[in-house]
Amino acid sequence: MTLNFWKMNGAGNDFVMLDNRDLALSLSTEQIAQLCDRHRGIGADGLLCVEPATEGGDFKMRYYNADGSEAEMCGNGARCFGSFVNRLHDGKLTLVRFETLAGMISAEFEGDQVRINMSAPHGLKLATDLPVAGDVLTVHSVNTGVPHAVVFVEDLDTVPVKAWGAGLRYHDAFKPKGTNANFAKVLAPGSISIRTYERGVEDETLACGTGMVACALIHHELTGAPSPVTVLVKGGDTLRVGFTENPPHEYTDVTLFGPADFVFQGTVTL
Numbered sequence: 001m002t003l004n005f006w007k008m009n010g011a012g013n014d015f016v017m018l019d020n021r022d023l024a025l026s027l028s029t030e031q032i033a034q035l036c037d038r039h040r041g042i043g044a045d046g047l048l049c050v051e052p053a054t055e056g057g058d059f060k061m062r063y064y065n066a067d068g069s070e071a072e073m074c075g076n077g078a079r080c081f082g083s084f085v086n087r088l089h090d091g092k093l094t095l096v097r098f099e100t101l102a103g104m105i106s107a108e109f110e111g112d113q114v115r116i117n118m119s120a121p122h123g124l125k126l127a128t129d130l131p132v133a134g135d136v137l138t139v140h141s142v143n144t145g146v147p148h149a150v151v152f153v154e155d156l157d158t159v160p161v162k163a164w165g166a167g168l169r170y171h172d173a174f175k176p177k178g179t180n181a182n183f184a185k186v187l188a189p190g191s192i193s194i195r196t197y198e199r200g201v202e203d204e205t206l207a208c209g210t211g212m213v214a215c216a217l218i219h220h221e222l223t224g225a226p227s228p229v230t231v232l233v234k235g236g237d238t239l240r241v242g243f244t245e246n247p248p249h250e251y252t253d254v255t256l257f258g259p260a261d262f263v264f265q266g267t268v269t270l
C-alpha cells in the first residue's frame with residue numbers, strides 16, 4: 001500500500017496527515033505506530049486522518065497517538081487538521097467544522113495561525129494531594145477533550161518530567177484511561193509556561209494543545225487571571241487560550257490560537 005502524506009507541526013507537536021475522504025485507507029494500530037516511529041518510520045507524535053462527516057460537520061477528524069491508540073481530541077492536531085483541509089480546498093475556506101470523538105470542533109484561519117473552538121471542558125477538580133514517584137504533588141485535573149493532570153511548580157527546568165509524568169499518566173487516580181500530565185509555572189498573571197508528558201506518546205512533547213487549555217483554565221481558577229491566558233511551551237512557541245466562565249467553574253467559548261505549519265509532503269509504502 002502506498003500512502004501520500006503531509007508532515008505538519010503545531011508549535012512543535014508533529015503529525016502525519018492523511019486524506020482518507022474516500023475511506024480507502026484502513027490502517028492497523030501497528031501500521032500507525034510504524035509511521036510515527038522516529039527511527040523506523042516518518043516520525044511523529046501522532047497521525048490525523050480526514051474522513052467524511054457523518055454528524056453534520058464538514059469533515060470528521062480521527063486522531064491517533066504515536067503508539068497507535070486513538071484519542072478523542074488533539075488541540076495542536078486540530079489546528080493542523082483545519083489547515084490541511086483548507087489546503088485540500090486550495091486555501092478557499094475561512095471556517096471549517098469537524099467532528100471528533102470529543103464533539104464538534106471548528107477552525108478559523110488567520111495566515112498561518114489557526115483559532116480552534118474547543119469542546120466544552122468537563123470534570124474540573126482542584127488540589128488533590130497525590131503520591132507520585134516518591135513525592136506528594138498537589139494535582140489539579142480537567143478534561144479538555146482528553147484528560148489532563150496539572151501541577152504548578154516554581155521551576156520548570158528541574159521538574160522530573162519523565163518520572164512525575166509517567167507516575168501521573170498511570171496513577172490509580174486516573175484509571176482506567178489514564179491521563180496526560182502537565183507541569184506549569186506562572187510567569188506573570190495571565191502568562192504561564194508549561195511542559196507536558198503525553199499519554200500515547202509516553203514522553204514529553206514540545207507542545208500539547210489540550211494541555212495548554214487545561215493549564216490556562218486552572219491558572220484562571222487559581223488566580224482569577226482573565227481571558228486570554230498566554231502559554232509558553234517547551235518548543236518555544238507562545239499560544240493564546242481564550243474562554244468565558246459562566247456559570248462559575250464552567251467554561252464556554254474556549255479557544256486555542258496558534259501556528260500550524262506544513263513541513264514536507266511525501267509518499268510511503270507499507
Ligand SMILES: N[C@H](CCC[C@H](N)C(=O)O)C(=O)O
Binds near residue numbers: 146208
Ligand atoms: N496524547 C493525547 C492526545 C493528543 C493531545 C495533544 N497532542 C494535543 O495537542 O492536545 C491523549 O492521548 O490524550
